[in-house]
Amino acid sequence: MSDGNPCSGSGCCQTSIPKGLKSLNYSLSSLNHYTNVSDFNPYWPLSRKPKYGKDAYRTDIVIEWVVKNETCEQAKANRSAYACGANANCTYPESGQGYRCLCNEGFEGNPYLQEGCLDIDECKDPESYPCHGRCKNTIGNYKCRCLLGMYGDGKIGCQGLGIITLITSILLVIICVLLYMMCKKRKKDRNFRENGGMVLKHQRKLGEGGFGSVYRGVLADDVQVAVKKFKGVDKAQMNEEFQKEMGVVSQVNHKNVVKLLGLCLETKVPLLVYEFISNGTLFKHIHDKTSQLLASWSNRLRIASEIALALNYLHSLADPPIIHGDVKSVNILLDNNHTAKVADFGASVLISSDQTIIATKIQGTLGYLDPEYLMTGFLTARSDVFSFGVVLVELLTGEKQNSSSSSGEKRNLIQHFISALETNNLFRILDLQAADEGEMDEIEAVAELAKGCLNSMGVNRPTMKEVSDELSKLKDLHQKSWAQQNSDETDYLLSRYQMLCLSHLSFNHLSFSHSASATCQRE
Structure with missing residues (x-):
């Protein structure tokens, strides 16, 4: 046989396989009944030459085949006719002529289909793919890591670390993690400070x-x-x-x-x-004794009137009406002009006219909540009236709900206020001094109004409109009284000044008449 023609026809045969062939039958015969078989026959051992007849030995047949009589380079150059699919490679048969396809290492299946070669999950076949640690499949391969405390190639074998080495390694890992976390935290803190974080933390x-x-x-x-x-x-x-x-x-x-x-x-x-709203809460100005905003009764009366105006608007003029639900001094803000602004509508509800809301859960702040609402779950506009009454008591007394007495005992602000009012001891618990008898009358009127707002039965409380009208009237009277007092004081000062001027002119008439006259006119 020559390299160019491995099968010369003597002792072998060669034929092409047509496209679409499903089966192949062949038969062997001999002219001399297998009595003259050449020694080069690779399939029959010389000592076991086949016999003719039913006792003849079976023969072994090897079919050598290729896709096409081309080299791999020639086949790959024509991609449309290239037979190998994905994850497959071109290979040569033993004969050296033509090419065949073979799945890549780590894949199995039919290499002649486009997606015929599939990844082998080596972790599921530990006998063929050994792993002495933790196995993890990868595309076309697998990883095997030694267990904690071991080292080496997990596919070959792992060796144990010494106990001291193991502990040292764990400690080093922990120290590295802690150092990383500390450095990261320091960097965050530095950025926080550089970006004005401390100011934002306390002020934003x-x-x-x-x-x-x-x-x-x-x-x-x-x-x-x-x-x-x-x-x-x-x-x-x-x-x-x-x-x-x-x-x-x-x-x-x-x-x-x-x-x-x-x-x-x-x-x-x-x-x-x-x-x-820049000037803080009413709560702050009531209970922070450094604030001078509420030093005068006129400011307290004005702020109370403005709050009542806002609540009356919510109850009577908003469409639909609104129950605020959480009236308290913390939710009253003051702007640069010290004008009161009602805020925080998180507990508020919209209602139709004169409608009662049956609450699924009680909302608001203890100490300001309507006791009737607490007991029945019925939220009404009169619930806001009660809460406003508590704010009025705060404005009058400067005390917090459930504040402590001089002896250190806890006391209920509302009960303490009503008791003082009924025993004519109101002015002993006030947080301000009345300037004159007129202001004392106004303070008593506001105190009586607060008492009416704090009635335990909602039906016996005034409406917010009635409260607002009463406070507006008191505020207007106070302003007229203040204006009248200022006018009287101005008239008095002018008359006193004129008398001084006349006296001065008469006393120095001869020497300083011109000078004194000019001085009085300028002043």
Whole structure:
């Protein structure tokens, strides 16, 4: 046989396999009944030459085949006719002529189909693919890592570390992690300080309530705003609270109610943007003794009247009417002009005229809550009246609900106030001094009004309109009295001055008449 023609026809045969062939039958025969078989026959051992007849040995047949009589380079050059699929490679048969296909290492299947060679999961066949640690399959291969405390190639074998070496390694890992965390924290702290974080930490958060936190912000045009960020147990509850407050504040437009400027829906948590009220809460000015805003009765009376105006607007003039639900001194803000602004509508509800709300849960702040609402769950406009009565008592006494007496015992502010009023000891518990008898009368009138607001039965309390009208009347009388007093004092000072001038002119008539006259005219 020659290299160019491995099968010469002597002792072998060669034929092509036509396309679409499903089976092949062949038969062997011999002219001399297998008596003259050449020694080069690779399939029949010389000692076991086949016999003719039924006792003849079976023969072994080897079919050598190729896809096409081309080299791999020639086959790959024509991609449309190239027979090997993905994850398969071109290979040569033993004869050296033509090419065949074989799945790449780590793959198995039919290499002649486009996706015929599939990845072998070596981890599922540990007998063929040994692993002495943790096995992880990869595309075309697998990884084997030694277990903790061991080292080496997991595919070959792992060796154990000494106990001291193991402990040392674990400690080194822990120390490295701690050092990394410390460096990261220091970097964050440094960035926080460099970006004014300490100032923001103490000044940017304005307050926090049951429904969210309020932060101070600045818009692009340097307008300061208060941003309410809602919070909730879940997303649905948070969205419900946001939509409820949005529905309430969008109905409100009053000079003594904090204005809604806008909202943000593109953030993860919904935000409401309110006007920023710069002068703090009424609670702060009542209980911070360094504040001088409430030193005069006129300011206290004016602020009380402005709060009542806002609540009356919510109950009577808003469409539909609104119950605030959480009236307290913390929710009353004061602007640069010390004008009162009612804020925080997280507990507010919209109602139809004269309708009572049956609450599914009690909301508000203890100490300000209507006791009737607490017992029955019925929220009405008179519930706001009770809460406003508590604010009036705070304004009058300067004390907090459930404050301590001089002996250190806890006492109920409302009961203490009503007891003092009924025993004619009101002026002993006040937080201010009346300037004159007229102010004393006004303070007593406001105290009686507060007592009416604090009636345990809602039906016996005045409406917010009645409260507002009474306070407005007292405020107007106070302003007229103040104006009259100023006018009388001015007249008195002018008359005294004229008398002094006349006396001066008479005494120095001869020497200083011209000079004195000129002085009086200038002054």
